[in-house]
Each structure stands twice: as C-alpha cells, then as structure tokens.
Amino acid sequence: MATEVGEMAGQIPLVDYLVLGSDPHLVANECTSCGARFFDRRNACASCGATGFARVDIPTEGEVRAFTIVTFAAPGVPVPYVAALVDCGGTSVRANLINVAPDPEHVTLGMKVKLATEPLGADSAGTEAIGFGFEPAGN
Amino acid sequence: MASDDLWILGIHMTKFGKHPDMDLVDLASEAVLGALSDGGVTMKDMGVIGAGNLMAANAGIGQQLQKQLGQTGIPVYNVANACATGATALRVACMAVKSGEADMGLAFGVEKLSGAGLLSGGSRGDDGDTWTPKGRYGAVAPVDGRIGTEIMPGVFAQIGMEYGHKYGGTSFELFAKISEKNHAHSTLNPLAAYTKKMTLEQIMGDVMIAYPNTRPMCSANCDGAAAAVVVSGAKLRTLSQEQQRRAVKISASVLTTDPWEEACQILPDVNTLTRNAATQAYEQAGVGPADLDLVELHDCFATAELVHYDNLMLCEVGGAVDFFNSGATWRDGTTPVNVSGGLESKGHPIAATGIANVWEVATHLRGEAGDRQIAGAKVGLTHVIGLGSACGVHILEKAA
Numbered sequence: 001m002a003t004e005v006g007e008m009a010g011q012i013p014l015v016d017y018l019v020l021g022s023d024p025h026l027v028a029n030e031c032t033s034c035g036a037r038f039f040d041r042r043n044a045c046a047s048c049g050a051t052g053f054a055r056v057d058i059p060t061e062g063e064v065r066a067f068t069i070v071t072f073a074a075p076g077v078p079v080p081y082v083a084a085l086v087d088c089g090g091t092s093v094r095a096n097l098i099n100v101a102p103d104p105e106h107v108t109l110g111m112k113v114k115l116a117t118e119p120l121g122a123d124s125a126g127t128e129a130i131g132f133g134f135e136p137a138g139n
Numbered sequence: 140m141a142s143d144d145l146w147i148l149g150i151h152m153t154k155f156g157k158h159p160d161m162d163l164v165d166l167a168s169e170a171v172l173g174a175l176s177d178g179g180v181t182m183k184d185m186g187v188i189g190a191g192n193l194m195a196a197n198a199g200i201g202q203q204l205q206k207q208l209g210q211t212g213i214p215v216y217n218v219a220n221a222c223a224t225g226a227t228a229l230r231v232a233c234m235a236v237k238s239g240e241a242d243m244g245l246a247f248g249v250e251k252l253s254g255a256g257l258l259s260g261g262s263r264g265d266d267g268d269t270w271t272p273k274g275r276y277g278a279v280a281p282v283d284g285r286i287g288t289e290i291m292p293g294v295f296a297q298i299g300m301e302y303g304h305k306y307g308g309t310s311f312e313l314f315a316k317i318s319e320k321n322h323a324h325s326t327l328n329p330l331a332a333y334t335k336k337m338t339l340e341q342i343m344g345d346v347m348i349a350y351p352n353t354r355p356m357c358s359a360n361c362d363g364a365a366a367a368v369v370v371s372g373a374k375l376r377t378l379s380q381e382q383q384r385r386a387v388k389i390s391a392s393v394l395t396t397d398p399w400e401e402a403c404q405i406l407p408d409v410n411t412l413t414r415n416a417a418t419q420a421y422e423q424a425g426v427g428p429a430d431l432d433l434v435e436l437h438d439c440f441a442t443a444e445l446v447h448y449d450n451l452m453l454c455e456v457g458g459a460v461d462f463f464n465s466g467a468t469w470r471d472g473t474t475p476v477n478v479s480g481g482l483e484s485k486g487h488p489i490a491a492t493g494i495a496n497v498w499e500v501a502t503h504l505r506g507e508a509g510d511r512q513i514a515g516a517k518v519g520l521t522h523v524i525g526l527g528s529a530c531g532v533h534i535l536e537k538a539a
Contacts, residue, residue, distance in 0.1 A: 012270045012272075012279055013279075014278060014279055014280060014282070014285065014286070015276040015277055015278045015279075015282065015286065016272060016276060016277030016278075017276065017277075036399065036401070037401075038404065039276060039404075039405075040275035040276050040404075041275045041276075041277075046399045046404070047399040064304075065301055065304050066297035066298070066300040066301035066304060066406060067297060067300060068288065068292075068293040068294075068296035068297050068300065068349045068350055068351075068352075069347075069349065069350035070284070070288050070290065070292075070293045070348075070349045070350075071347045071348065071349065071350070072257075072290075072292070072346070072347070072348040072349065073257070073283070073284055073288075073290060074257060074283065074284075074290070077283060077284035078284065079284075081284055081288075083284075083287040083288035083293050083297065083349075084287065084297070085287075085297055085301065085402070085405060085406045090401070091401075092401060092402035092405040092406070093405065094286055094287035094405045094406065095286055095287055096284075096285065096286065096287060104311070104350060104351075109300060109303060109304040110304060120266075120280065120285070121266070123266075123267070123268060123269040123270045124268045124269055125269055127269070127270050129270045129279050129280060131285055131286070132286075
C-alpha cells in the first residue's frame with residue numbers, strides 16, 4: 001500500500017487499515033451500494049454483492065461490547081492480554097485493550113475507550129512497525 | 140410412516156477419550172460397524188456415504204473406510220465443515236435419501252484430537268527480518284494477540300460476554316455454573332471422556348484460559364467416532380417390525396451459514412445462523428421448543444451454551460440467564476440440555492460431535508439410555524456450530 005499522507009518516514013502500520021501520522025485512525029472499505037463496511041481487501045460486498053467501495057474513516061472513540069482476557073495462548077504470544085470487540089459509532093472493530101490492567105476489575109463491558117498506537121519494534125532496515133489498540137477514554 | 144420420511148435405522152458412537160492404539164480408520168470402523176449392526180444391515184445395503192473428518196480432510200477418509208469395510212462402488216462425499224462436519228455428513232445422507240438417489244445412506248464422523256491443545260491462534264510465527272505487508276489486511280506481522288484473539292476459548296468468551304452486555308445478568312460464576320451442570324451430567328455417561336463431577340469452586344479455581352472460560356469450561360479435545368444409517372420411510376416399511384420399532388424419525392435436518400450482518404467478520408456471529416436453523420427445523424418438524432424433551436447443543440465453551448438457549452428459542456429473547464437460573468436445563472428440569480455431559484465433559488472429537496449428539500438423543504427416544512434416561516422422551520433436538528460459520532440442527536422423534 002502507498003504511504004498515507006502524514007505517515008512518518010521509517011514507520012509502517014501493522015495493518016493497512018491503520019493510518020498513522022498526527023491523527024492516527026482506522027479506515028474501512030465501505031460498499032457504495034449498501035454501506036456495509038469491511039477492513040480487508042475485497043472482491044465484492046458480502047452483504048449485497050456489489051463491487052464498488054469507498055474508503056471511510058472510522059471514529060477513534062468507542063465502547064467495549066465484548067472482551068476476554070487471554071491467559072493461555074500459542075507460544076510467542078505474550079499473556080495476559082485483553083481482546084475486545086469495540087463499537088466505534090456503529091462500526092465494530094477487533095482490537096486489544098491496552099494501557100489498562102488486564103483484569104475484570106479494570107476492564108468492563110460498556111467502558112468507553114479511544115484508539116491508541118504502540119510501537120512494535122524496528123526491522124533490519126530500521127523501519128518501525130506501529131500497532132494499535134484501544135485504551136480507557138479517561139487516560 | 141410417509142414414504143419420503145427420513146429415519147435413523149442404526150446409530151453408534153465409540154467411547155470418547157484417548158485411543159492411542161486406534162487410528163482414524165479403526166475408530167471410524169468401530170462406529171460404522173456398530174451403526175450397521177444396530178440397524179440390522181450391511182455395507183451392501185448402503186447407497187451413499189457422507190464421510191466427515193476435519194483435521195485430515197484431504198485424506199479421503201470415506202474411501203479409506205471402504206477399503207476396510209467394503210468397496211461397493213457407491214458414491215462417497217468426504218466433507219469438512221469445521222465443528223459442523225458430522226452434522227454435514229449426516230445432511231449428505233439425508234439429502235441423498237430424501238431425493239430418492241438412495242434408499243439407505245451411511246454417515247460417519249471421526250477425529251483424533253487427544254493432546255491437541257489450542258486448535259487455532261498458532262499462527263504467531265516469528266516477526267521476520269523486515270516488516271512486509273501480507274494478506275488481505277496488509278499485515279506486516281502475525282496479528283493473533285496483537286489485534287484481538289484467534290483462540291477459540293477467547294472468541295467464544297467474547298460471544299458470551301456480548302450476550303451479557305446486551306441483556307445483563309452474566310458473570311464468571313454464572314458461566315461456571317453452566318459447566319458445573321454439564322460435568323454433573325457426565326457422571327451418568329460411560330462414553331464420556333471425563334465423568335468427574337466438579338464443584339463450582341473447582342471449576343472457577345482451575346486454570347484460566349480466556350476469561351471467563353477456565354479449562355473445565357472448555358470442550359475437551361479427545362478421540363472418537365460416531366456413525367448413523369439413514370433410511371427412507373418407504374424402505375423402512377419393508378424391514379422387520381423390530382427395525383421399525385427402534386427406528387428414530389428425523390423430523391428436521393437443517394444446515395445454515397451466517398448471513399451478513401454488521402460485525403460478523405469482526406467477531407463471529409454464532410447467533411443468527413443458529414436461530415435461522417432452529418426456525419427452519421421447528422417448521423419442518425411441526426414442533427416447537429416447548430415440545431422438546433431433551434436438547435444436545437454445542438457447548439464448545441460454557442459461554443457458548445448460554446447464548447444457544449436463546450438462539451434455539453428454548454427461552455424468551457434475552458432470557459437465557461433467568462432460564463438457566465430456573466434450573467430448566469438440568470436433567471430434572473423442564474428442558475434438559477446436554478445430559479450427555481456436553482462437549483465440556485463428553486469431549487469434542489470435532490467431526491464425530493454432530494453425529495454423537497444425534498446418537499445421544501436417539502438413545503433416549505428409544506428408551507435405551509440406562510441410568511441417564513430422560514423418562515418418556517419423545518422429541519429431541521441436536522445442534523452444532525462450526526466457526527466460519529456453519530450450523531446444523533436436527534429434530535428427532537420417537538417412532539409412533
């Protein structure tokens with residue numbers, strides 16, 4: 001994917017639907033026929049079958065509709081981590097909850113969260129990958 | 140019996156658990172020979188085979204079985220449909236018999252999963268030397284654990300939590316109580332992989348896998364097989380009185396996939412396709428949820444069982460928590476659910492599950508369930524769901 005305007009040189013997003021820069025946000029492919037939104041590369045719309053899509057920005061604030069705290073994962077995946085379904089103004093997003101203690105006292109259903117980015121390290125060419133998660137909106 | 144009715148003539152399941160000395164074909168053979176013998180028929184009577192196996196789906200398990208039990212030249216449909224694989228194999232036999240292409244069909248499902256551990260989420264390899272976008276999301280590195288979770292205990296945990304967010308009333312303890320019920324039920328099932336009663340404290344205090352699912356709240360990976368012989372009403376009429384007496388009517392046989400809805404490609408939606416399958420099944424069978432004497436539903440995790448009370452319309456919309464708390468789903472309740480012990484204790488050898496649950500219900504309808512017999516059972520429902528997604532629902536009725 002072409003580098004988005006505003007993206008800092010030497011950085012690359014973890015996935016191509018994360019836009020970096022001064023105002024990091026997610027983008028979706030929205031069906032121009034029925035409005036269904038998707039985060040992956042599309043062949044057609046799974047809802048209506050049309051093939052036209054437009055890129056739309058996803059709100060960076062949302063509400064946790066479901067979560068789990070994973071404490072047992074495949075080798076190489078650090079635990080614990082909080083996986084969640086976040087409702088961003090009517091568009092559902094899968095993400096980790098970050099910058100919050102991974103326990104049911106601190107993570108609750110319905111909590112308000114906002115998008116945050118985090119560095120994942122540099123590769124051999126010095127390019128730094130940037131991931132995202134959602135943190136408590138009060139942070 | 141109407142000519143185009145579908146009936147289970149013979150059915151069998153192996154003991155679920157560890158079978159280190161049996162390979163896939165040994166396990167499948169035991170189930171198939173048991174089902175044929177139970178129905179008083181042989182491979183020569185079969186007109187079609189629906190063969191289910193997931194983890195070695197490219198190996199042609201149907202033909203491997205034929206090479207041991209009888210190469211009669213009939214069509215084999217090897218199927219793989221995630222955790223709905225067994226129900227899909229049964230659907231193949233049902234469709235072939237219903238269409239008149241065969242008057243008798245065999246379906247079986249077999250899996251060897253002992254010691255398999257997590258079945259997904261293992262995609263987290265090394266990050267590689269350079270960040271290079273790959274795949275449909277242009278991901279520069281594996282995303283399991285970085286963008287949510289791929290592991291099933293975590294996916295289904297969120298499905299239960301989402302129900303709680305929508306309707307309220309859920310808690311770690313509530314989900315654990317569902318598991319307590321199924322483990323208690325398993326003590327009466329000699330074919331279950333685990334038959335140990337567990338206290339609520341033991342369940343909640345066990346190893347946490349993905350909150351709120353602890354280990355005993357997850358389905359047990361194990362080995363096992365199940366098989367069924369499906370016969371048309373017309374053919375059954377030509378068989379013996381004893382075969383007719385023990386035959387179990389398949390009043391509904393339904394398979395659905397998930398229709399697109401917002402969020403369904405973010406967190407799998409196991410609800411709509413189950414509700415759709417149940418709606419179609421009740422209509423086909425001409426029965427309603429209140430008519431069910433027992434239900435075997437897909438409790439791959441304790442968090443999943445709760446949502447399926449609602450999806451199968453065993454309770455009012457949003458009423459699953461109250462329904463469970465009323466005691467309705469215990470074996471002495473109004474709608475006994477998973478009296479076999481369910482996937483959490485009976486075990487979940489994936490492709491076998493969608494036929495083993497039919498065996499469980501059929502055995503009660505025949506009055507042959509021994510110590511765990513649900514007295515006077517006349518109608519039962521089975522349900523499986525495979526992520527991706529596919530949902531199989533069968534409604535069975537005792538012979539009149």
